[in-house]
Amino acid sequence: MVTIVLVEDPHDAQRQLFDDWAGVFAADGRHTFGPDHSAHSADELREMTRSTSQHRIAWAGVDQSGTVVGAAGLVMPRHDNLAQAVVTVVVHPDHRRRGIGTALLEQAEASALEHRRTVLLTETQWRVGARDESGEDFAARHGYAAAQTVLRSSLSLPADRARLDAAVEGHDADGYVVRTCWDGIPESWLAGRAELSRRMSTDIPMGDLVLEEERWDEERVRTDYQRIAAIGRRVVDAYAQHEATGQLVGYTQVQVPQADPQVAFQQDTLVMREHRGHRLGLRMKAAGTLALMEGSPDTTSVRTWNADDNAAMLAVNRDLGFVHDGMMREWQKVVTL
Ligand SMILES: CC(C)(COP(=O)(O)OP(=O)(O)OC[C@H]1O[C@@H](n2cnc3c(N)ncnc32)[C@H](O)[C@@H]1OP(=O)(O)O)[C@@H](O)C(=O)NCCC(=O)NCCS
Known part of the structure; x- marks a missing residue:
């Protein structure tokens, strides 16, 4: 069973939990794009939680052994686009198809609605020439419609x-x-x-x-x-x-x-x-x-x-x-x- 934990104190009491939360994103990036993949580091993400232009919330999906196997985030703009929330859900590649992603998404969506955010955005990534092996079916299954396709170069x-x-x-x-x-x-x-x-x-x-x-x-x-x-x-x-x-x-x-x-x-x-x-x-x-x-x-x-x-x-x-x-x-x- 996986428990969803709100990561409220990434700078101090939950520093390690936040690092593990960020580690799930890194593991997913390497799984999709290979060992050279690089994205926001845990320290960058930690500092971004202090942003005054966005309200950011993080949840960790923690299994019975205490391992963080999934991560969800919500980013809500504060200056404009006040109906918008960017939802991110990632499950560690070794723990997929067990309902963890769905549980994390439901948590993030419920929170978005509590904040009166009704335009929910998310993104998926995959390799050139391959099929999006997980995100596409997951997003569609949960009622998201493709809104824009983006090329990375x-x-x-x-x-x-x-x-x-x-x-x-x-x-x-x-x-x-x-x-x-x-x-x-x-x-x-x-x-x-x-x-x-x-x-x-x-x-x-x-x-x-x-x-x-x-x-x-x-x-x-x-x-x-x-x-x-x-x-x-x-x-x-x-x-x-x-x-x-x-x-x-x-x-x-x-x-x-x-x-x-x-x-x-x-x-x-x-x-x-x-x-x-x-x-x-x-x-x-x-x-x-x-x-x-x-x-x-x-x-x-x-x-x-x-x-x-x-x-x-x-x-x-x-x-x-x-x-x-x-x-x-x-x-x-x-x-x-
Ligand atoms: C997408 C992701 C979060 C799903 O996590 P998960 O814990 O495996 O998801 P769930 O077990 O809750 O899956 C729920 C349903 O989504 C669909 N789905 C999920 N992964 C799928 C896959 N690889 N192929 C086909 N359908 C899939 C299925 O309908 C699944 O239900 P089922 O297992 O009963 O068939 C995970 O694969 C991931 O981290 N992918 C990379 C990041 C990403 O694309 N995030 C999505 C942003 S919306």
Whole structure:
């Protein structure tokens, strides 16, 4: 029998339990993608529980011997999308098909409803060319509908410098400049970045996902950079600026976990709709990659996720040398209270 334990104190009394909880995610990642798989570390996840922009809850499924065999999480945004909850359920590969996943999911869903969250999202991952051997049937069985399919791709570093230089150079005369910065941005850019983040929630392909526009201000941007530093990550951004007005019109971000810098994680990339068509996506990503190679020589790959219908972003990634190496699907269940 498995007992579901609420992990309320990941920093102190339940530190080991939280590490074991995170260990289930790591075991699942290695099971799906092989021994090189890397994702959020236990310490990163622990620090993320302090986030003020999300309410995060964790449950461990513990068997009679005290081993953590399953993990569930709930992430609820606090600034916007107040009906949304991201539900994560993972069962250790050695303990599947015994009802543990269902028990954890029922716990997480009940909690989401208590918090009046009715748009439930979850994701599943699998290898390219394989079938999603567990998550897909589980999600469908529990009433989730496929809402978006996402391709995971990686770029090996150091990448071809000449190719990156060529992507960055030769465009300076068209009225935009691309600048990179590590670990934060000038104060005067905070408002522009807040607007970009808001547009990131409206101007990208959403599939069938029920997502609301996000609310961003300077303080949220500032806090976001502080949170990234607090979880032990460095961050390199490339921004596109419209020279005539000084307006920030695009950005792309890569985060590098300091404890394990080999794999860096690509985050948002956006060019505002009205500024598309100037190869800014390619230029920003190329500039960001050059800065990453310079500032983080231990990083050997960057991993990115893109909607399968995001032709523009996928083409940019192909131009830069990204290789498709994983699949992900977003699932959604909308319930009534
Ligand atoms: C998906 C996952 C959480 C299921 O955990 P589990 O403890 O094995 O799930 P349960 O035993 O409660 O399965 C419930 C039902 O889901 C379906 N299901 C689960 N795994 C399945 C599989 N591999 N193939 C087909 N159906 C499956 C079945 O209908 C199953 O009922 P049954 O065993 O009576 O046929 C687990 O396989 C896992 O951790 N996968 C990787 C992470 C993931 O994809 N999470 C899902 C997010 S929604």
